[in-house]
Amino acid sequence: xxxxxxxxxxxxxxxxxxxxxxxxxxxxxxxxxxxxxxxxxxxxxxxxxxxxxxxxxxxxxxxxxxxxxxxxxxxxxxxxxxxxxxxxxxxxxxxxxxxxxxxxxxxxxxxxxxxxxxxxxxxxxxxxxxxxxxxxxxxxxxxxxxxxxxxxxxxxxxxxxxxxxxxxxxxxxxxxxxxxxxxxxxxxxxxxxxxxxxxxxxxxxxxxxxxxxxxxxxxxxxxxxxxxxxxxxxxxxxxxxxxxxxxxxxxxxxxxxxxxxxxxxxxxxxxxxxxxxxxxxxxxxxxxxxxxxxxxxxxxxxxxxxxxxxxxxxxxxxxxxxxxxxxxxxxxxxxxxxxxxxxxxxxxxxxxxxxxxxxxxxxxxxxxxxxxxxxxxxx
Numbered sequence: 001x002x003x004x005x006x007x008x009x010x011x012x013x014x015x016x017x018x019x020x021x022x023x024x025x026x027x028x029x030x031x032x033x034x035x036x037x038x039x040x041x042x043x044x045x046x047x048x049x050x051x052x053x054x055x056x057x058x059x060x061x062x063x064x065x066x067x068x069x070x071x072x073x074x075x076x077x078x079x080x081x082x083x084x085x086x087x088x089x090x091x092x093x094x095x096x097x098x099x100x101x102x103x104x105x106x107x108x109x110x111x112x113x114x115x116x117x118x119x120x121x122x123x124x125x126x127x128x129x130x131x132x133x134x135x136x137x138x139x140x141x142x143x144x145x146x147x148x149x150x151x152x153x154x155x156x157x158x159x160x161x162x163x164x165x166x167x168x169x170x171x172x173x174x175x176x177x178x179x180x181x182x183x184x185x186x187x188x189x190x191x192x193x194x195x196x197x198x199x200x201x202x203x204x205x206x207x208x209x210x211x212x213x214x215x216x217x218x219x220x221x222x223x224x225x226x227x228x229x230x231x232x233x234x235x236x237x238x239x240x241x242x243x244x245x246x247x248x249x250x251x252x253x254x255x256x257x258x259x260x261x262x263x264x265x266x267x268x269x270x271x272x273x274x275x276x277x278x279x280x281x282x283x284x285x286x287x288x289x290x291x292x293x294x295x296x297x298x299x300x301x302x303x304x305x306x307x308x309x310x311x312x313x314x315x316x317x318x319x320x321x322x323x324x325x326x327x328x329x330x331x332x333x334x335x336x337x338x339x340x341x342x343x344x345x346x347x348x349x350x351x352x353x354x355x356x357x358x359x360x361x362x363x364x365x366x367x368x369x370x371x372x373x374x375x376x377x378x379x
Contacts, residue, residue, distance in 0.1 A: 028295045029056035029078075029312035030333075031265055034063070036319040038336045040350060042069035045316070048338060048350045049075065058264065058312045060119070062102040071109035078114040078264075078312070079103070081140070083129060086118050090135035096143035104147065114154050115140055116264070120200065122179050123162040133157060134185045141193055154195035157186065158264040161201050164246060169229040170236065170303065173246030174253055187251060190259045196310075199247050200265035203239040204278060204287070204327075211277040214239070220283060221290035234302040240266060240291070245303040260310070266291070267314035269327035270341050279327045281342045288313060288333065289344035 030049065040048075046069040049057065058078040059066060067077065081089060081098070088094045103112055117137045121129050137155050144150040161167075163183065165176040175183050190197055203219035217224035219239045226237040236242040240263075247261050268287035272279025291311065298308040318332035318341065332341055338350025 027298075028054075028292060029058055029310075030054050030316050031058045031060075031267075031312050031314040032066070032316045033060060033314075033319050033322075035322045036317065036336065037321060039317055039319075040336060040338065042066040044338075044351055046070050046073065046075075048334075049316075052346055056312070058116075064102070064106065067106040067110045067112075071106070073110075076111045076113045078116060079112055080116040081118065081136075083118045083121060086121070086129060086132035086136040089117060089137075089139045090132060092139055092142055092146075095136075095139035096146060099140070099143050099147060099149070103149070103153070107149065107152070112153055114156055114196075115144075116198065117155060117157055119158050120160040120162075121157065122182055123160040130182055133182065134189060137186070137189055141189075150193075154193060156190070156195055156198045156264075158198040158200055161199060161243060161247075163199075164243075164250060167243055167246040168227075169231055170234070170242045170245035171229050171231040171249050173249035175250045180254070184254055187254055187256050187259060191256055196260045196262045197247070197251060198262050198264035199244075200314075201240055201243045201263050202266060202268075203243070204268050206239060207278045208272075208276055216278065216283070219278075220286045221294065222286065229302075232303070236302055241301040241309070244309060245301045248301075248303060260307070262310040262312075264312050265314040266311060267331045269330045270318075270332075271330040272327035273325045276325060276327050279330070285342035285344050292344065 032045065039045075042063070042065045045066075050073060055074050056076050056078075057070070058080075060080045061082065062079040067079075070077070079102070085098070089098070099115075103115070106112065117140055118129075118133055121133050124130075137157060141150065141155045144153055144155070163175055163179055164173060166172055166174045187197070189195075207214045207216060207219045215224055216222075218226065218237070221238045221240075224237060226235050227242070228235045234245075236245075244261060244263065251257075251259055251261070268284040269276070269279040270281040270284040291313070295309070295311060300307045301309060313333070315331045315333070317334050317336055318330050320329055320336075322328040330341075333344075333346065334340055334350075340346060
């Protein structure tokens with residue numbers, strides 16, 4: 001009788017294992033911002049993201065608490081150096097000291113794949129900061145080489161889409177002429193180090209600024225007439241793909257054809273000020289939900305159909321301390337308590353207790369189940 005009871009119990013346990021193993025993997029990266037005073041601990045966030053099968057996370061710093069919480073997981077990290085570090089990073093000794101302090105102690109257990117140096121510097125007004133950018137990237141890269149980490153970690157800079165002087169048609173994409181000197185040097189750096197060009201792309205802004213001219217369906221990936229590039233005759237049914245191809249064209253116009261483009265940020269706010277047209281939960285759910293479906297299909301852009309787009313969605317949580325308009329505090333997929341802001345089929349779980357404590361409880365339960373199974377088999 002005990003063995004008869006054991007077999008269906010074993011089958012049940014195996015089926016539950018298969019169920020968890022087949023949980024939908026997003027195939028998409030998530031920006032994990034922390035400009036808030038009400039976020040869950042990194043160990044709880046680690047549990048949430050792994051319950052979603054998220055395997056790529058982008059930070060805006062190198063928070064040791066986060067990197068430690070994700071130790072011995074399959075999650076890959078992009079970590080960041082803020083704009084305030086740019087001047088220092090051009091000094092090889094300071095760059096190497098930063099990596100020895102913020103990367104080396106964690107890299108053996110938490111996989112770090114990229115270091116972003118600064119953020120959206122070229123579209124700012126600080127001319128001195130712009131002059132620091134490339135030397136800082138070079139300084140960080142040289143330090144990685146010296147420490148034997150350059151094969152594992154690449155160096156990049158997330159650009160605003162505002163660096164484009166022309167974005168339509170996509171085949172005529174070009175960078176702003178006043179930025180060409182800076183961008184050409186950075187493209188040369190990417191070509192030499194075989195690294196990716198990062199761009200932050202928000203179709204929301206285009207719709208917000210011109211709601212009467214930009215079709216909402218076109219920016220939300222919903223069925224629409226789309227637009228056709230008159231030069232290549234390629235058809236675009238959404239703005240994100242058109243903007244990505246415009247970046248590829250701009251890079252090609254500068255003489256480079258083998259630099260991959262990754263979307264380091266994209267998203268849609270669930271709430272905004274009165275003049276932020278389109279900032280609603282419904283539209284945010286449509287944008288991110290439809291984008292996730294496209295990613296699951298391994299889609300490429302019309303100009304690069306065989307290269308699946310690489311995207312980091314902004315952001316994991318609403319961040320209540322971010323300055324600026326209401327939308328800035330409402331890009332999250334989740335509220336800080338772990339509740340989804342809207343339903344797009346993500347079934348994650350944020351434990352109430354610290355994950356380290358939860359893990360001990362799970363191990364204890366597992367041990368009891370194992371003892372029970374042994375008892376049933378023998379008796």
